[in-house]
Amino acid sequence: xxxxxxxxLGMTQLFREDGVAEAVTVIDA
Numbered sequence: 001x002x003x004x005x006x007x008x009l010g011m012t013q014l015f016r017e018d019g020v021a022e023a024v025t026v027i028d029a
């Protein structure tokens with residue numbers, strides 16, 4: 001999980017400036 005230690009809160013989408021949607025995992029480190 002990309003070496004990130006934390007509590008996984010869920011998934012969200014982040015839209016970049018060029019309009020591409022990226023899936024982002026929200027964690028509480």
